[in-house]
Amino acid sequence: IAGITQAPTSQILAAGRRMTLRCTQDMRHNAMYWYRQDLGLGLRLIHYSNTAGTTGKGEVPDGYSVSRANTDDFPLTLASAVPSQTSVYFCASSEGPGLPQHFGDGTRLSIL
């Protein structure tokens, strides 16, 4: 079934550790996104990529980095995790402007 795969599903991580959340799509969408969802705050954009090889900062990029080496993969890295990064992380993709985003199932991340 075509879609977006995120891994891991959930993770508990010690503060200060490095963590990479994986996101892979098989729809050949040009644009990909990373959001964090926190209670009462909705979804906030962390980073985006409008095409392979290009990335951009969203609303809350600090403490996170991304790469887009190819069309299908868009990993999100926390270089040194802090408790305030405890959240649910969603990866999404879209064919382009004016088209809806397709979301993965999310990664629930707890930083202790």
Place this chain on the structure above:
Amino acid sequence: ELKVEQNPLFLSMQEGKNYTIYCNYSTTSDRLYWYRQDPGKSLESLFVLLSNGAVKQEGRLMASLDTKARLSTLHITAAVHDLSATYFCAVDPGTYKYIFGTGTRLKVLA
């Protein structure tokens, strides 16, 4: 700074009743999206509104967009329990930097 505000944040309604969720945004945009999220699940796309006056309907849900007023509405007709979920609007300012509203948690009571 683009802001997107939804109201109400919480909505409890009886089955069979009608209600409207409002989405106001603070900058010029003619691209607005509505999504649904069930508890513990991902988001699924409901409607894409791409021009002033656009109206889309699917079942008991109808969405509209007024770009001049910077307002979108999601109208629920004769609510049923299966519509219980959180509904988000999202605005695309044309830069890939989508901004989501904080969501409206809808509970339909039998």
